[in-house]
Amino acid sequence: MFNSYISNTLEYDPELCINCGMCSIVCPHRVFRMDGKVVKLLDPLSCMECGACQLNCPTKAIRVDGGVGCASAMMLAAIKGKKEVTCGCDSSCC
Amino acid sequence: MKQNLEDQTLTSIKQNEKTGACCSSPLYGSKTISILSSQSQKVIRSTSSDITFSDHLDHFIARLGVKREKHIVEPGLYAMGIPKKESPVFVSANYTLSFDALRSSLKGIDCYILVLDTKGINVWCAAGKKTFGTNELVYRIEIVGLDDIVNHRTLIVPQLGATGINSKEVRARCGFKVEFGPVRADDLPEYLKTHHATDEMRRVRFTLYDRIVLIPVELNNFLLPFLIVSVILALTGNYTAVAATIATAISGLVLFPILLPWIPTTDFSTKGFIIGGLTALPFVQYSIYGMMDETLWVRYVWGLAYLLVIPSISAFLALNFTGSSTFTSVTGVKSEIFTYMPKVAVISGIGILLIIVLTSMRILEGI
Structure with missing residues (x-):
C-alpha cells in the first residue's frame, strides 16, 4: 500500500557478466554485489534508475531505462508536450 | 592576463x-x-x-x-x-x-x-x-x-x-x-x-542536513503563488485563511523535507498528504468551533475546504521533492504521478472552489 517503488526497469543478465565489478563500483545504492563468479543483484528495488551501471557495463549485461526521477520535470514535460524529460537549466532540482 | x-x-x-x-x-x-x-x-x-x-x-x-x-x-x-x-x-x-x-x-x-x-x-x-x-x-x-x-x-x-x-x-x-x-x-x-x-x-545518502539545506530552494520555487494567494486573502480580511496558506507552504516545503524518513508510507505524495492533514486539523477545528460570528454551515464548509486543500497541496509539493531526493526512480515517480495527481487535482480543485465561493460571499456581505 502507498508504495509506488515496488518495480523498476532494471534487468540483469548474469550470463553476460564478466565479473569486472564496474556496476558495484558505480551504483550509489549498492544494488549489486560481487560474489562468486558473477555479480549478484543484492537489492534491485533500491535501484533509482540513474543508468550508471548500464553505461559502464562493458558487456551490456545490464539494462535500465535511465532517466530523471523528478516529478516536476515529468509534469512540466507532459504539460509542454515534450517527449523527453530533462530538468532544464532553469529547473528547481539542479 | x-x-x-x-x-x-x-x-x-x-x-x-x-x-x-x-x-x-x-x-x-x-x-x-x-x-x-x-x-x-x-x-x-x-x-x-x-x-x-x-x-x-x-x-x-x-x-x-x-x-x-x-x-x-x-x-x-x-x-x-x-x-x-x-x-x-x-x-x-x-x-x-x-x-x-x-x-x-x-x-x-x-x-x-x-x-x-x-x-x-x-x-x-x-x-x-x-x-x-x-x-x-x-x-x-x-x-x-x-x-x-x-x-x-x-x-x-x-x-x-x-x-x-x-x-x-x-x-x-x-x-x-x-x-x-x-x-x-x-x-x-x-x-x-x-x-x-x-x-x-x-x-x-540523504541525511537530515542534506534535506535541510534544500529547504530555501524549495521555498524559493513556490514563493510566488503562495505570496499571491496570501495577499488576496489578506485583502479580504480573512487572516485565518492567510495563516492556513502559510501553514500549507510550511507543511509541504519545510516540515516534509525534514520529517521525510519518519512520515508513514513510502510514497512522497501520501507522506505529503499525511503531514498536510495534520497541518489542516487546527484550521478545521478553528473554523468549526472558533468562527462563532458565522452561521453553522459556513463554519463547516470552511472546515471542509481546509481539509480538502491543505493535504492535497502538501501532497503535490511533496511529490515535487522527488527531484531533490537521492533515491526515487523514474518508474516509481511516474507511478506516483498517475496514481495520485488526478485525485490531488480533483480534491484541491473542489476545496479551492469552496474557498472562492466563501470568500466571494464574504466580500459581498462586506459591501
Missing part, C-alpha cells in the same frame, strides 16, 4: 556553440590567478584548498536558490599546490559548490583539477543530462593538453559522474583510465590512501 582571458572566452564561446549551451555565462576575472603555458589555448589556472569569505557567501546565495545558474567556475585545468607530472588529476563540474567541495577536501595534496563545462550544474544532475559526460571529458582533456602535462593516464572522477561517463569509451578515445572515486569529496583523503572506496563511501 587579458590575453589569457580572451583565449578562454573564445574557448567558452566555441564550446557553447558546440553544445548549444542555454545558460552559460562565463565568470571572468575570478579569484584564481592564471598562468600561461606554452600554447596560449592551454591555460592552467591555479587554485587553493582555502574557502574564503566570498566563497562562503557564494555558497550561501547558491543555497538560497538565488541566481542559480551564476555560481560557476571557468571550465579548464587548475593546479593546486605545486603539482608534478605524476600528480593525480581530479575531475569536477563547473558549479562552485561542486568545485569548492572538491578543492577544500584536498588540503595539502598537490594535484590537478579538470573542471568540465556543466553549465554551472552539479556533478550528478549534469551527469544525468550528459553535460558531465564522456564527450565533454574527452574534449576537455584534449583542449587543456592533459597528455603533456601529466605522465600518467589516470583520472579520478566522482562516482556520481558515472551516470554520464562511460569509462571504457573514455579510455578508448583518449587513453585515460577513469577511476571512480567516492560519492563525497570529503572521503577523498581516506580513499587516496588505498584507492579503494568502502561500501559506505560508495553509497549516496
Whole structure:
C-alpha cells in the first residue's frame, strides 16, 4: 500500500557478466554485489534508475531505462508536450 | 592576463556553440590567478584548498536558490599546490559548490583539477543530462593538453559522474583510465590512501542536513503563488485563511523535507498528504468551533475546504521533492504521478472552489 517503488526497469543478465565489478563500483545504492563468479543483484528495488551501471557495463549485461526521477520535470514535460524529460537549466532540482 | 582571458572566452564561446549551451555565462576575472603555458589555448589556472569569505557567501546565495545558474567556475585545468607530472588529476563540474567541495577536501595534496563545462550544474544532475559526460571529458582533456602535462593516464572522477561517463569509451578515445572515486569529496583523503572506496563511501545518502539545506530552494520555487494567494486573502480580511496558506507552504516545503524518513508510507505524495492533514486539523477545528460570528454551515464548509486543500497541496509539493531526493526512480515517480495527481487535482480543485465561493460571499456581505 502507498508504495509506488515496488518495480523498476532494471534487468540483469548474469550470463553476460564478466565479473569486472564496474556496476558495484558505480551504483550509489549498492544494488549489486560481487560474489562468486558473477555479480549478484543484492537489492534491485533500491535501484533509482540513474543508468550508471548500464553505461559502464562493458558487456551490456545490464539494462535500465535511465532517466530523471523528478516529478516536476515529468509534469512540466507532459504539460509542454515534450517527449523527453530533462530538468532544464532553469529547473528547481539542479 | 587579458590575453589569457580572451583565449578562454573564445574557448567558452566555441564550446557553447558546440553544445548549444542555454545558460552559460562565463565568470571572468575570478579569484584564481592564471598562468600561461606554452600554447596560449592551454591555460592552467591555479587554485587553493582555502574557502574564503566570498566563497562562503557564494555558497550561501547558491543555497538560497538565488541566481542559480551564476555560481560557476571557468571550465579548464587548475593546479593546486605545486603539482608534478605524476600528480593525480581530479575531475569536477563547473558549479562552485561542486568545485569548492572538491578543492577544500584536498588540503595539502598537490594535484590537478579538470573542471568540465556543466553549465554551472552539479556533478550528478549534469551527469544525468550528459553535460558531465564522456564527450565533454574527452574534449576537455584534449583542449587543456592533459597528455603533456601529466605522465600518467589516470583520472579520478566522482562516482556520481558515472551516470554520464562511460569509462571504457573514455579510455578508448583518449587513453585515460577513469577511476571512480567516492560519492563525497570529503572521503577523498581516506580513499587516496588505498584507492579503494568502502561500501559506505560508495553509497549516496540523504541525511537530515542534506534535506535541510534544500529547504530555501524549495521555498524559493513556490514563493510566488503562495505570496499571491496570501495577499488576496489578506485583502479580504480573512487572516485565518492567510495563516492556513502559510501553514500549507510550511507543511509541504519545510516540515516534509525534514520529517521525510519518519512520515508513514513510502510514497512522497501520501507522506505529503499525511503531514498536510495534520497541518489542516487546527484550521478545521478553528473554523468549526472558533468562527462563532458565522452561521453553522459556513463554519463547516470552511472546515471542509481546509481539509480538502491543505493535504492535497502538501501532497503535490511533496511529490515535487522527488527531484531533490537521492533515491526515487523514474518508474516509481511516474507511478506516483498517475496514481495520485488526478485525485490531488480533483480534491484541491473542489476545496479551492469552496474557498472562492466563501470568500466571494464574504466580500459581498462586506459591501
